[in-house]
Amino acid sequence: VLAHLGSLRRGERAPHAGHNPLGALAMLALMALILLLGLTGWLQGTDRFWGDETLEEVHEALAEGLIWLAGLHAAAALVMGRFERTRLVKAMFTGTKEHY
Numbered sequence: 001v002l003a004h005l006g007s008l009r010r011g012e013r014a015p016h017a018g019h020n021p022l023g024a025l026a027m028l029a030l031m032a033l034i035l036l037l038g039l040t041g042w043l044q045g046t047d048r049f050w051g052d053e054t055l056e057e058v059h060e061a062l063a064e065g066l067i068w069l070a071g072l073h074a075a076a077a078l079v080m081g082r083f084e085r086t087r088l089v090k091a092m093f094t095g096t097k098e099h100y
Contacts (some may be wrong), residue, residue, distance in 0.1 A: 001025065013084050017097075020080065026073045034068040 007014050014020075019027055038063040040059040043049045081088035084099075091097045 007076075008083075015084075023073070023076065026069060026076070030066065030069055030073065033062055033069065037062045037066060 001021045002047050004014070016026070028038045037059065040055055040062060044052070044055055044059065076090070080086075087098045087100065
């Protein structure tokens with residue numbers, strides 16, 4: 001990740017077959033948030049945590065974090081696509097990166 005950030009600061013365009021290191025971290029974080037969001041939502045329906053306000057607040061914070069991180073990830077895809085001169089949004093649907 002640090003090497004990737006250094007190359008960005010130098011203005012270098014390192015090719016990546018998939019996500020760049022920061023995008024990969026964002027994807028892992030998004031998957032973890034989705035998993036935790038599902039778990040906390042399920043726990044709220046159990047007898048032990050029914051009506052537990054703390055768990056509801058954790059669930060709400062996870063949902064808020066998921067929305068923000070998804071927006072940041074999408075914005076970064078637009079910015080990096082422009083920087084790398086790659087159609088990243090199209091690649092999300094086709095699975096193939098096109099350079100222009």
